[in-house]
Amino acid sequence: MDRSDIIARFAEVAQDPLAYAAAWKARTGKQVIGSFPMNFPGELAHAADTLPMILQESDEAITVGHGVLFPFYCGYTRSMVDQAASGKFDVLDAIMFGDHCVQLLGAADAIRMKLTDTRVIFFQLISSMCDPWTQGRSEESFGKLRDELEDFIGAKVSDAALHASIRLFNKNRALIRKLYEMRKAGTAAIRAVEMQHVVKSSMIMDKAEHTDLLQELVASYTDAPAADRNVRLHLSGHFCQAPKPELLNMIESCGVTVVGDDLYHGFRYISTDVPETGDPVAGLARWYMDRNTGVPCPTRVQNNVDWEAYLLDAMREEKADGMIVLMAKFCEPHMYYYPEVKEAFEGAGVPHLLIETEHEGMAMEGLKTRVETFVEIVKRREAA
Amino acid sequence: MKRHVMGIDFGSTTAKCVILDMKGNIVADSVAHMGAVSGEGVKAAIRDTLDKAGLEQADMGRTVSTGYGRRMLDEADKNYTEITCHARGAVAMVPGARLVIDIGGQDSKVISVDSNGLVAQFAMNDRCAAGTGKFLEVLARAVEIDLESLGDTALEAKEKLKISSMCATFAETEVISLLAEGYAKTDVLGAVHAAIAARTLGLVGRVGKNGPVVMTGGVAKNPAAVKYIQDALGMPLHLPHKPQIAGALGAALLGLDDYRKQTAYVISEEEDMAHEDQMAQDKACIPGCRGTPELVVDPAEAKPAPRKGGLKSILSTLQDNL
Numbered sequence A: 001m002d003r004s005d006i007i008a009r010f011a012e013v014a015q016d017p018l019a020y021a022a023a024w025k026a027r028t029g030k031q032v033i034g035s036f037p038m039n040f041p042g043e044l045a046h047a048a049d050t051l052p053m054i055l056q057e058s059d060e061a062i063t064v065g066h067g068v069l070f071p072f073y074c075g076y077t078r079s080m081v082d083q084a085a086s087g088k089f090d091v092l093d094a095i096m097f098g099d100h101c102v103q104l105l106g107a108a109d110a111i112r113m114k115l116t117d118t119r120v121i122f123f124q125l126i127s128s129m130c131d132p133w134t135q136g137r138s139e140e141s142f143g144k145l146r147d148e149l150e151d152f153i154g155a156k157v158s159d160a161a162l163h164a165s166i167r168l169f170n171k172n173r174a175l176i177r178k179l180y181e182m183r184k185a186g187t188a189a190i191r192a193v194e195m196q197h198v199v200k201s202s203m204i205m206d207k208a209e210h211t212d213l214l215q216e217l218v219a220s221y222t223d224a225p226a227a228d229r230n231v232r233l234h235l236s237g238h239f240c241q242a243p244k245p246e247l248l249n250m251i252e253s254c255g256v257t258v259v260g261d262d263l264y265h266g267f268r269y270i271s272t273d274v275p276e277t278g279d280p281v282a283g284l285a286r287w288y289m290d291r292n293t294g295v296p297c298p299t300r301v302q303n304n305v306d307w308e309a310y311l312l313d314a315m316r317e318e319k320a321d322g323m324i325v326l327m328a329k330f331c332e333p334h335m336y337y338y339p340e341v342k343e344a345f346e347g348a349g350v351p352h353l354l355i356e357t358e359h360e361g362m363a364m365e366g367l368k369t370r371v372e373t374f375v376e377i378v379k380r381r382e383a384a
Numbered sequence B: 001m002k003r004h005v006m007g008i009d010f011g012s013t014t015a016k017c018v019i020l021d022m023k024g025n026i027v028a029d030s031v032a033h034m035g036a037v038s039g040e041g042v043k044a045a046i047r048d049t050l051d052k053a054g055l056e057q058a059d060m061g062r063t064v065s066t067g068y069g070r071r072m073l074d075e076a077d078k079n080y081t082e083i084t085c086h087a088r089g090a091v092a093m094v095p096g097a098r099l100v101i102d103i104g105g106q107d108s109k110v111i112s113v114d115s116n117g118l119v120a121q122f123a124m125n126d127r128c129a130a131g132t133g134k135f136l137e138v139l140a141r142a143v144e145i146d147l148e149s150l151g152d153t154a155l156e157a158k159e160k161l162k163i164s165s166m167c168a169t170f171a172e173t174e175v176i177s178l179l180a181e182g183y184a185k186t187d188v189l190g191a192v193h194a195a196i197a198a199r200t201l202g203l204v205g206r207v208g209k210n211g212p213v214v215m216t217g218g219v220a221k222n223p224a225a226v227k228y229i230q231d232a233l234g235m236p237l238h239l240p241h242k243p244q245i246a247g248a249l250g251a252a253l254l255g256l257d258d259y260r261k262q263t264a265y266v267i268s269e270e271e272d273m274a275h276e277d278q279m280a281q282d283k284a285c286i287p288g289c290r291g292t293p294e295l296v297v298d299p300a301e302a303k304p305a306p307r308k309g310g311l312k313s314i315l316s317t318l319q320d321n322l
């Protein structure tokens, strides 16, 4: 397959994850486990010979879901509940939740209520990351998840199988990180929406299938660094849901090259690997903790890491001229953390623009004016 | 060499055009209503400005467009957003301005400008027509009064009423029920303008209150809007004579920067002095500006003198004596 075919395949899966799951299930006769973001160890479900897929916000308007979840929940949780209430999740054999914010817990309850026949597995994720007991409690939590999974599939998940899954997932992450490196260096002109297709499809597709395509994709970039007069920006924020492709395209149409991000449907998802040796469950707990030092997340509490400091550092490395913050409406962890980011960026004199996104869509023309103005500000400040 | 540049502001309800000479003086300007979609309004504004100046499009060294329709104009060599252009135009009209409040037909924006005249921050109405000219238009219709006399009538308000809805449609319902309850039209219109002022103050809060403040856009011609915003801000508003052309002027000035650079045009000292004199005579950068040319420090904004005997006062005495 050539480069555009591979990206088209990734885009197809990213646009209709449940259709991919249904086709995979029909082809393999195996079970599909849907999970919530952002810290589910897909390796465990993979080692249990199922297809782990991270459930995605759909583009559809919320309809019946309105009766279950209030409109002041974030778009991701409302969309999850709406998909569950309208029968879209019938393809899933089980759903797994780790609690990472209050709204997600609300959505989990609503889904349990709606999908009475689907096995719903809940696991506790400790949110305080730098206490002496964090590693131990996380091991306990992932251990329990393994027990629940074994109970669900009716078989043991061996350490060897788990190690093999960890190696495969690490390989997949490393390949995507390579794409990030190449984009940063200017040797691979990957548009923001293409990067999203790559990462989002990795959350859905069979890992081996995805990794094979990814290998081909990485090898296809042999470009020399290209000179580019666009403004270099970092995209930050957006946790559980992928920013809408039209938004990413609009941003890039304003003379912007996205050179880095910390989006969950981006670098946050693939930032950290799981140790490949030793007890695999302890390794997963380590991974869970390392992820927050790798790319800090405002849903976790860790006194010795700062998201804003991470962002300023990452941008220096990416040689980014500014940052666009994409904040999903009603995402409380983000809303409450943002003032810290704003203050740090203003203090450091690094320009940034906040865009609040909505599940229901946005007035793109007005947004475009804001992004274009931001680009003009960045350019004129540099020229001044 | 061509000796003029043009700025066009292709807005949602009006089109504005400005022609400048190489020294930055306004040679001609024009405001045309409607036709935003068909492009008729903008064509009329361009034609009218060219006629007034006795020039042709081919005489323009640079044409820059702004406003909602900025990307639709074949005449333009370049386009900038209305925020960049309004800031540039407003600062040219009132040198030293640090905050620009622009309320147009369908959008309102507040722009803070740094000491170099560059946009520092901005906020726009990004949800609906609340706090824009459209809001006033809808409510003028509800009160059955024409838009031109809206401001003067509202200035006669005696009783303070409140319109709490920011959505033009819901506010219209509120207005109708207030009228049905027997409240005077003047008081109801006062409340409408107070609502606009509150909305504007909200945008100011997002970018930070700073002065001097210039108000541009069509709504700056409405005396009640100006009064209510001024009262809500607690700061005076500087009003250019032609508040509607700020965006087109800014676009033309950006074009002029570019064109001067390209043609290596150097303004002679004599020309510069003549320009300064003219500005002083006009009491602003554009003829007939009603704004205050000097930097006015708003008394409410002026820093209080350090408390006698306090740490700051001791430090400043020390500093003065170093």
Ligand code: SF4
Pocket (backbone or CB within 6 Å): A074, A075, A076, A077, A100, A101, A102, A103, A104, A239, A240, A241, A299, A328, A330, A331, A332, A333, A334
């Ligand atoms: S972290 Fe934000 S986006 Fe994710 S579920 Fe919680 S509120 Fe929603």
